[in-house]
Amino acid sequence: MHSTAFTRHHLFTPPPCLSARHHPSLRRASTVRMALREDGPTVAVVGVTGAVGQEFLEVLSQRDFPYNSLKLLASRRSAGKQLPFQGKTYTVEELVPESFDGVDIALFSAGGGISRELGPIAAVKGAIVVDNSSAFRMDPGVPLVIPEVNPEAMSHIRLKGRNGKGAIIANPNCSTIICLMGVTPLHRHAKVVRMVVSTYQAASGAGAAAMEELKLQTREVLDGKEPTCKIFKKQYAFNVFSHNSSVLPNGYNEEEMKLVKETRKIWNNDEVKVTATCMRVATMRAHGESINLQFENPLDEETARQILRKAPGVVIIDDRELNDFPTPLGVSNKDDVAVGRIRQDISQDDNRGLDLWICGDQIRKGAALNAVQIAELLL
Numbered sequence: 001m002h003s004t005a006f007t008r009h010h011l012f013t014p015p016p017c018l019s020a021r022h023h024p025s026l027r028r029a030s031t032v033r034m035a036l037r038e039d040g041p042t043v044a045v046v047g048v049t050g051a052v053g054q055e056f057l058e059v060l061s062q063r064d065f066p067y068n069s070l071k072l073l074a075s076r077r078s079a080g081k082q083l084p085f086q087g088k089t090y091t092v093e094e095l096v097p098e099s100f101d102g103v104d105i106a107l108f109s110a111g112g113g114i115s116r117e118l119g120p121i122a123a124v125k126g127a128i129v130v131d132n133s134s135a136f137r138m139d140p141g142v143p144l145v146i147p148e149v150n151p152e153a154m155s156h157i158r159l160k161g162r163n164g165k166g167a168i169i170a171n172p173n174c175s176t177i178i179c180l181m182g183v184t185p186l187h188r189h190a191k192v193v194r195m196v197v198s199t200y201q202a203a204s205g206a207g208a209a210a211m212e213e214l215k216l217q218t219r220e221v222l223d224g225k226e227p228t229c230k231i232f233k234k235q236y237a238f239n240v241f242s243h244n245s246s247v248l249p250n251g252y253n254e255e256e257m258k259l260v261k262e263t264r265k266i267w268n269n270d271e272v273k274v275t276a277t278c279m280r281v282a283t284m285r286a287h288g289e290s291i292n293l294q295f296e297n298p299l300d301e302e303t304a305r306q307i308l309r310k311a312p313g314v315v316i317i318d319d320r321e322l323n324d325f326p327t328p329l330g331v332s333n334k335d336d337v338a339v340g341r342i343r344q345d346i347s348q349d350d351n352r353g354l355d356l357w358i359c360g361d362q363i364r365k366g367a368a369l370n371a372v373q374i375a376e377l378l379l
């Protein structure tokens with residue numbers, strides 16, 4: 001028996017062979033240009049040559065983010081490189097402490113070490129740092145924000161032009177953002193008491209060089225050559241392996257523990273039980289997550305669909321008849337997180353469990369888009 005559940009998908013019923021890249025349920029980014037405005041903030045992009053840095057530029061442009069000047073910063077290796085942006089050519093500057101003089105908003109994605117070293121300096125100089133690394137996420141004084149989930153956590157922070165002063169705001173880990181975009185609306189309704197997450201993570205989460213390595217290895221393997229393994233210790237092409245972050249004494253890797261700890265901080269709930277298994281799969285730029293939920297209160301799958309249909313930044317792709325559900329390819333370059341395989345967990349009584357499959361573009365909503373949305377809350 002197949003589901004007759006109404007989903008947005010049914011509004012557009014695509015032919016069964018429609019490419020996942022063109023799934024009509026998913027919102028395309030708008031084409032509005034970033035706005036050069038005298039009253040806009042001075043914006044710095046730190047790590048602009050990287051996977052997230054490049055996406056920052058794309059998202060700022062597409063969302064018409066106002067700015068009066070833009071600084072593009074990276075390491076000495078990239079200093080002097082010319083980057084075309086919005087019809088102008090910008091020269092990448094080497095990142096130094098003085099880079100933040102006069103900067104209002106600094107979008108950081110140059111690794112945890114750089115964030116730890118220069119994030120506080122930028123904040124002392126009056127910038128609001130939106131940091132993509134894990135450096136400050138669990139710092140009790142630093143808000144950890146998903147704008148659709150807990151914008152109130154940063155409500156005390158204002159730009160210095162608005163009587164505020166410098167501060168650091170942390171962007172959660174990409175897996176946490178994608179997971180909580182879909183799960184939080186259900187949690188608000190029925191209260192999650194336990195969550196089991198299994199991730200299928202793409203190359204992009206490990207940066208631009210990892211994406212290049214996956215492409216190179218794929219060609220090498222198809223040509224019968226030994227794959228080049230510089231970023232990962234194992235062959236990545238045509239493979240699945242445990243996430244490459246360090247394994248901790250409790251047997252969990254760091255990525256898994258980020259899901260546990262960040263969920264508790266973002267929900268302001270130390271009691272929620274979370275366990276995770278994080279894997280790398282040979283996809284390019286979007287993560288998939290299988291999520292099992294246990295609720296304090298009953299929640300049937302149709303009510304869950306109704307809740308998710310109204311959730312900002314979420315689309316449902318859940319067509320059992322066509323066996324059409326979210327895919328990493330389908331959400332790549334899209335803003336929305338896609339939720340499907342919504343079903344009652346038959347191992348739990350009284351409608352107290354649900355299973356979900358969520359896909360999200362982790363460079364976009366899992367990193368750059370979420371950070372730019374945080375910056376938008378400051379305007």
Ligand SMILES: NC(=O)c1ccc[n+]([C@@H]2O[C@H](COP(=O)([O-])OP(=O)(O)OC[C@H]3O[C@@H](n4cnc5c(N)ncnc54)[C@H](OP(=O)(O)O)[C@@H]3O)[C@@H](O)[C@H]2O)c1
Nearest residue numbers: 047048049050051052074075078109110111133207208367
């Ligand atoms: N990839 C993701 O989806 C994702 C998601 C969430 C968070 N993050 C976090 O975002 C950060 C960057 O990730 P990424 O994937 O974009 O990495 P990436 O593609 O390797 O890019 C790294 C960027 O950092 C710059 N950088 C490196 N060392 C530097 C230094 N000493 N001084 C100034 N700039 C330096 C690089 O500049 P050069 O080109 O000059 O070397 C490059 O622009 C990491 O903290 C990562 O954990 C990434």
